[in-house]
Amino acid sequence: MSLGMPVVDLNADLGESFGSFKVGQDEEVIPLVTSANVACGFHGGDPRVMDRTVRACREAGVAVGAHPSFPDLVGFGRRAMDVTPFEAETDIVYQVAALAGFCRRNRIDLQHVKPHGAINNLAAHDTALAEAIAVGVASYDPGLILICQPETELARAAEQVGLRVAREGYVDRAYGPDGRLVSRRQEGAVYRDPERAVQQALRMVTESTVVAIDGTVIQLQVDTLCVHGDNPEAVNLLRLLRQELAAAGVQLQPLAEVLR
Amino acid sequence: MSLGMPVVDLNADLGESFGSFKVGQDEEVIPLVTSANVACGFHGGDPRVMDRTVRACREAGVAVGAHPSFPDLVGFGRRAMDVTPFEAETDIVYQVAALAGFCRRNRIDLQHVKPHGAINNLAAHDTALAEAIAVGVASYDPGLILICQPETELARAAEQVGLRVAREGYVDRAYGPDGRLVSRRQEGAVYRDPERAVQQALRMVTESTVVAIDGTVIQLQVDTLCVHGDNPEAVNLLRLLRQELAAAGVQLQPLAEVLR
Amino acid sequence: MSLGMPVVDLNADLGESFGSFKVGQDEEVIPLVTSANVACGFHGGDPRVMDRTVRACREAGVAVGAHPSFPDLVGFGRRAMDVTPFEAETDIVYQVAALAGFCRRNRIDLQHVKPHGAINNLAAHDTALAEAIAVGVASYDPGLILICQPETELARAAEQVGLRVAREGYVDRAYGPDGRLVSRRQEGAVYRDPERAVQQALRMVTESTVVAIDGTVIQLQVDTLCVHGDNPEAVNLLRLLRQELAAAGVQLQPLAEVLR
Amino acid sequence: MSLGMPVVDLNADLGESFGSFKVGQDEEVIPLVTSANVACGFHGGDPRVMDRTVRACREAGVAVGAHPSFPDLVGFGRRAMDVTPFEAETDIVYQVAALAGFCRRNRIDLQHVKPHGAINNLAAHDTALAEAIAVGVASYDPGLILICQPETELARAAEQVGLRVAREGYVDRAYGPDGRLVSRRQEGAVYRDPERAVQQALRMVTESTVVAIDGTVIQLQVDTLCVHGDNPEAVNLLRLLRQELAAAGVQLQPLAEVLR
Helix, strand or coil: CCCCCCEEEEEEEECCCECCECCCCHHHHHHHCCEEEEECCCCCCCHHHHHHHHHHHHHHCCEEEEECCCCCCCCCCCCCECCCHHHHHHHHHHHHHHHHHHHHHCCCCEEEECCCHHHHHHHCCCHHHHHHHHHHHHHHCCCCEEEECCCCHHHHHHHHCCCEEEEEEECCECECCCCCECCCCCCCCECCCHHHHHHHHHHHHHHCEEECCCCCEEECCCCEEECCCCCHHHHHHHHHHHHHHHHCCCEECCHHHHCC | CCCCCCEEEEEEEECCCECCECCCCHHHHHHHCCEEEEECCCCCCCHHHHHHHHHHHHHHCCEEEEECCCCCCCCCCCCCECCCHHHHHHHHHHHHHHHHHHHHHCCCCEEEECCCHHHHHHHCCCHHHHHHHHHHHHHHCCCCEEEECCCCHHHHHHHHCCCEEEEEEECCECECCCCCECCCCCCCCECCCHHHHHHHHHHHHHHCEEECCCCCEEECCCCEEECCCCCHHHHHHHHHHHHHHHHCCCEECCHHHHCC | CCCCCCEEEEEEEECCCECCECCCCHHHHHHHCCEEEEECCCCCCCHHHHHHHHHHHHHHCCEEEEECCCCCCCCCCCCCECCCHHHHHHHHHHHHHHHHHHHHHCCCCEEEECCCHHHHHHHCCCHHHHHHHHHHHHHHCCCCEEEECCCCHHHHHHHHCCCEEEEEEECCECECCCCCECCCCCCCCECCCHHHHHHHHHHHHHHCEEECCCCCEEECCCCEEECCCCCHHHHHHHHHHHHHHHHCCCEECCHHHHCC | CCCCCCEEEEEEEECCCECCECCCCHHHHHHHCCEEEEECCCCCCCHHHHHHHHHHHHHHCCEEEEECCCCCCCCCCCCCECCCHHHHHHHHHHHHHHHHHHHHHCCCCEEEECCCHHHHHHHCCCHHHHHHHHHHHHHHCCCCEEEECCCCHHHHHHHHCCCEEEEEEECCECECCCCCECCCCCCCCECCCHHHHHHHHHHHHHHCEEECCCCCEEECCCCEEECCCCCHHHHHHHHHHHHHHHHCCCEECCHHHHCC
16 A cells, blocks of 8 residues: 555446346446456356456456355345355355456456355354355465455455455445444435445545444444445445545555555 | 377266256266366256366366356256357356366366357357357467367367367267267167277277268277266276277377377 | 227236346336236246236236246347257246246236247247147146237147137337248338337237238238337337327227137 | 044155256155155256156145245255245245146146245244245145144144144154254254154054153154155155054045045
């Protein structure tokens, strides 16, 4: 990280369309982020979408990561499944390697992995699952970065196997005083006001703190900000965020640069 | 290829089980072949099966190839599908890369690709499909070998994109005077007699000829013999074949050695 | 059909969303048609979508039909597959029965079946496939109506097994002088001008003729008009069509009434 | 139930093959049971297998039930999934109705429903899931029988919605003093000795008791005995069981007769 000048990565989930089923606004979002989490076919994404998304990222200078999921297309990977560690580990290898194939074909390095939806949520607290994911990623390529929320089992497991960890902050989600995301079901968990989201992002990046839902100021160092791009408002928030980060002298760089 | 001493590869389809559904006799077949065509999840195989099969091959000193298919699990990849070239190309990349991931994790090189079932049959005659497959493989790794029947569109396409081609002979199938396999629906297309299959194999390897169903002797140079292992009789044929090849002074080597 | 007053059904494909993947504008289209072809899970549709779509149809007074497909979600059922007649027959029974289950649960009769995409296109000319579909439908419920293009193998097969046939006309597609649809790949095959589509519909319903792409006037008796609802323009065309049909004194009724 | 003469049903899971993947020994098991739980495509079974299995049951005089599952083919429906009640309810309707379609086509009534694997295990204790299953079944056909373990949430939910409940006993599994099955992971949970399994079955049917793993004698009234048929030993146990039940004067009848 360059001294004095704060730097951060912006990551978004991309390439989640499947066959004739279109989701997201990838064309508008890709130029606005620095790292893309590309779906690998288990919750969204198909080989055509994967190829086109990786190519669009390379052309836009956006770094590519794999976004593996539980095998649950109809549930979009959002439903917890009681898989064994070996099932999780091998499902991760399969998906990461498949996406890496499209990177190789499009002459761009695979930069990172960010698990999707339910498997990511469970791996924050489930040690065995977290280890299975980390081991799966490292067994395929120990040079990959794993995007994790700070202080989770997944972050610990990634460090244990020697993966680089990118600490992720959420722009439009409220934090509890324990540094964890407040459940979406709780009132005020998701910020509707773009200004508020932008302020949280700025604070995370420039002060390494976040104001929790109860007013507590907590420490939170982040390497990457998770942004959404699946609706027109999200794209507007993303534009506003880039503008304000630039105004605050924050530099945007892909993860591999941020962690250098 | 060593001077004077004929050498050939034995390839078989392996790793086609899926979840709780077991097919084939992989444990008995793996030690008897030199190259394995490992299913990649579209007609059979799942990430656990892929991992275990690749590991078993490495431990047995058997070379590993990808065995990609049309996306048709219920039809076991045996039903023709009217896919576009781009669909075929990207389906191939996805599957080959996924299997390559399990090779990388198990520290063994991916040696070759052999398309499975209907996509392989169609690619013998369909130029656009053949090119899509060859381009897909080469775009992922131009160093891979493609197993093809001689004189097919697939073999031509593979050569055009610079892939090494392994010419495949069938041990237990009758050939027509045009050098093509006789349709399974025709009387006598499949040899029930193991002796006859072994004789055809020996002739292919030592004389580069095959006696067609009408008695014509045709030229057929082969680098690899396709054998089956999905029933007890097939395993017996495989044992007999190895014994007779050894007696005839034929050396067995993985494809990469045969083509060296 | 009531004497003097022409009557016709309007059918549209509905319920093709899948999980988080939304397609179509079902809420706007359902009130504008008289019969719905509801996807059954093989190319689109899932059990939630099926249930909601059937319920919305019942509430809007729209008759429900099954819209079975080849098993090809990623290809949206638009890719030809070389299935056996028994495979087609049983795939049809499975899908039609599953949709009938949601009808039964929502207390509405299943009115008809219209095959989707590639299986429908192939069944126009492939006698064995057409018979398999007709036999499948009749083996489940001989009282169902099958929507077919006139003069196709599917229409003949349906009549042979004793199903009622609803003859379908296309509003926005050009016909050849042989009464068949002009291939989409041909210039002028799809009408962009809503006025032209409406004129073709009126002519079909009130005069039982259509002007082919070469100017020939051909006979074409139709019981139902196929309309699209998957884009905002299609919804506008549908509104205009209803208005013009009403102005011309044409009554709209579900198929079961039209064929009475 | 006939006075004096005890009567019981024997149920087994059948039709779990999928495409080219064969499991079970259906041909040998069907003649030995009185009720078949037929897979519906979500964990096993495909439309061909469903049709053939239903037909074979009808020809053997065996009653047919649906055996719906979580949508998890690769996990054979054995992995818990965190689905919503509406997801469970509609997945049940879809599968039950699809199987009922093959019954209708083969002119045999659908007799019962028995949930498969993980969804069945969870529904024993999860009230919301149990209600969703019961409501799903009853919304399709309130005349169906639901096979449940006694004293489970599923049994209570089924009774609440007015379904007939068939109380199921396990022949080769140990019970705890609370009347619940001992976890498979515990030593002694599964009986290897066929004699012991047969003795447990006889006691259940003739005395309505079972000796728990700690020696406690508990009450357990059963209408149906669950037997396995997926291995040669299971078939032998099934034969022995029938012989001993006959010797003890126990009559075998399909569920619908047992509950009459």
